[in-house]
Amino acid sequence: MGRVNEMSDLGSYSSESDVLGYLDGRRDELVQLLSALIAIPTPNPPGDNYKPFCDFVANWLAEAQLEVEVLAPPREALPDLLRPEAEGQRYAVVGRLRGLAEHPAFCLQGHYDTVPASGDWEIDPYGPQVVDGKLYGLGSTDMKGGLASMMMAAKALAQKKGALRGSLHFLTTPDEEFPSRAGLAYFLEKGIVDPDYAVVGEPSGVRNIHVGMKGGVWGDVIVKGRAAHGSRPFAGVNAFEKMVEVASAVRTDLIPRLDQRVSDYDFYPPQANRPTLALGGLVGGTNASRATVPDRCTVSFDRRLIPEETLAEVEEELVSFFDDLQRQDDELSLEVKVSSKAPPMVVPADAEICRVVSDAITELAGASPTHTVSCGGFETVLFVDRGVQAVTYGPGVEGCAHAAGEHTILDDLVVTAKVYALTALRLLT
Ligand SMILES: [Zn+2]
Numbered sequence: 011m012g013r014v015n016e017m018s019d020l021g022s023y024s025s026e027s028d029v030l031g032y033l034d035g036r037r038d039e040l041v042q043l044l045s046a047l048i049a050i051p052t053p054n055p056p057g058d059n060y061k062p063f064c065d066f067v068a069n070w071l072a073e074a075q076l077e078v079e080v081l082a083p084p085r086e087a088l089p090d091l092l093r094p095e096a097e098g099q100r101y102a103v104v105g106r107l108r109g110l111a112e113h114p115a116f117c118l119q120g121h122y123d124t125v126p127a128s129g130d131w132e133i134d135p136y137g138p139q140v141v142d143g144k145l146y147g148l149g150s151t152d153m154k155g156g157l158a159s160m161m162m163a164a165k166a167l168a169q170k171k172g173a174l175r176g177s178l179h180f181l182t183t184p185d186e187e188f189p190s191r192a193g194l195a196y197f198l199e200k201g202i203v204d205p206d207y208a209v210v211g212e213p214s215g216v217r218n219i220h221v222g223m224k225g226g227v228w229g230d231v232i233v234k235g236r237a238a239h240g241s242r243p244f245a246g247v248n249a250f251e252k253m254v255e256v257a258s259a260v261r262t263d264l265i266p267r268l269d270q271r272v273s274d275y276d277f278y279p280p281q282a283n284r285p286t287l288a289l290g291g292l293v294g295g296t297n298a299s300r301a302t303v304p305d306r307c308t309v310s311f312d313r314r315l316i317p318e319e320t321l322a323e324v325e326e327e328l329v330s331f332f333d334d335l336q337r338q339d340d341e342l343s344l345e346v347k348v349s350s351k352a353p354p355m356v357v358p359a360d361a362e363i364c365r366v367v368s369d370a371i372t373e374l375a376g377a378s379p380t381h382t383v384s385c386g387g388f389e390t391v392l393f394v395d396r397g398v399q400a401v402t403y404g405p406g407v408e409g410c411a412h413a414a415g416e417h418t419i420l421d422d423l424v425v426t427a428k429v430y431a432l433t434a435l436r437l438l439t
Pocket of ligand 1: 121
C-alpha cells in the first residue's frame with residue numbers, strides 16, 4: 011500500500027489507508043448526504059427541482075474544498091435540446107480536484123434525475139428512512155446512492171490532498187431517465203470534462219462491474235393491406251390479420267434462431283446472454299372505425315444485440331427475414347423502418363480502468379468482482395464513444411430501481427466510496 015509514499019515528491023497522502031480510513035469514519039455523514047439528496051425530489055418527467063438540487067450539491071462540494079461550477083445550456087439552445095413538452099432549465103454540477111497536470115483525468119459521473127414516484131410506497135418516497143442497515147427512498151439505488159458515494163470519495167481525496175499527478179472530476183447531469191439531449195451528452199460535447207477514465211455510478215452491485223452493454227436496433231414493421239367496409243371483409247386485405255401472421259412467424263422462426271446464439275460474455279441478468287427481439291411496444295393501425303377492414307398495421311420492434319453481433323448484420327437479418335415472408339405470401343406487403351440504433355459495447359478486461367477498479371473491489375469488497383454486460387443501456391457509452399476508458403460501477407440493489415420500496419445497503423455505500431477513492435488514487439498518483 012505504499013504507492014503514494016513512494017512518490018513523496020508529489021504530495022502528502024500519508025497512505026491509501028489514510029484516505030480509506032477517513033471514509034470508514036464517515037459512514038453517518040454519507041447516510042445523511044444520501045438522505046439529503048433523496049429529500050430534494052428530482053422526478054423526470056418533468057424535471058423538477060433541478061436548480062435546488064444542483065445548488066445543494068455545489069455547496070456541499072465547495073465546503074469539501076473542491077472547485078465547483080454549476081452549468082446549464084443557454085436558454086436559446088433549449089428548444090433544440092428538449093422534447094417539445096419539456097420545461098425548465100437543465101443544470102449540471104462539476105467538481106474538480108486539480109492535480110499537477112490536467113491529465114490523466116478521472117471522472118466520477120452520475121445522473122441526478124429519478125423516475126416519478128409510482129406504486130404503493132409505505133413511506134414518503136422523498137422522506138428517506140433507515141431500517142436494518144438499508145436506506146429506503148426514491149433514487150436510493152438509481153442513482154443518488156452512487157452520487158453520494160462519489161461525493162464522499164471526492165471529499166476524502168480533497169481533505170487528504172497532497173498533490174495529485176492528474177485531475178479528479180465529479181460530474182452530475184440531468185435527463186437520463188426520460189432522456190433529452192441536454193443531459194450528459196450535451197455537457198461532454200461542450201468539453202465540461204475531458205477525462206481519460208470514467209466510472210459511471212449506476213447500480214451494478216458492489217461486487218460486479220458492468221464492462222459493457224448490449225446494442226439495439228429499434229424501429230417499426232408496417233404491414234399494408236387494402237381497406238374495405240367491415241361488412242365486406244372479403245373485399246379487402248386485413249392488415250391487422252396479416253400482422254398477426256408476421257408476429258407469429260417472428261415467434262416461431264426468428265426468435266428460436268436468436269436463442270441459439272449464446273454469447274461468450276457474462277450478463278446481468280444471466281438470461282440476457284443471447285440476442286432478443288421484443289415486438290409490439292407501440293401498435294398502430296388505421297383507427298378509422300370498427301366497421302373498417304384496416305389497410306395498415308404498425309408494430310414496433312426492439313432488437314437487442316450481443317457483443318458478438320454487428321448492427322449491419324442484424325439489420326440485414328431483419329430485412330431478409332421480412333423479405334422472405336413477403337415472398338411466400340402474394341397478399342403480404344410490408345416495410346421495415348429502423349428509427350434508431352446503438353452498437354453493443356464492451357471494454358476489454360485488460361483495459362487499465364477495468365484492472366484498477368477490479369483490484370480495488372477485490373481488496374475492499376472481499377471478493378474479486380464479476381464482469382458483466384448489462385442488457386440495458388447506460389450513459390457510460392457516451393464516454394466510450396469519445397475514447398474514454400469507462401465502466402459502470404455503483405451501489406444499489408438490483409431489481410428495486412423504479413419501484414416502490416427502492417432501497418440501498420448502507421455498508422455497500424461505504425465500500426463503493428472507498429473503491430472510487432482508491433481507483434482515483436491509483437489512476438492519478
Ligand atoms: Zn440510472
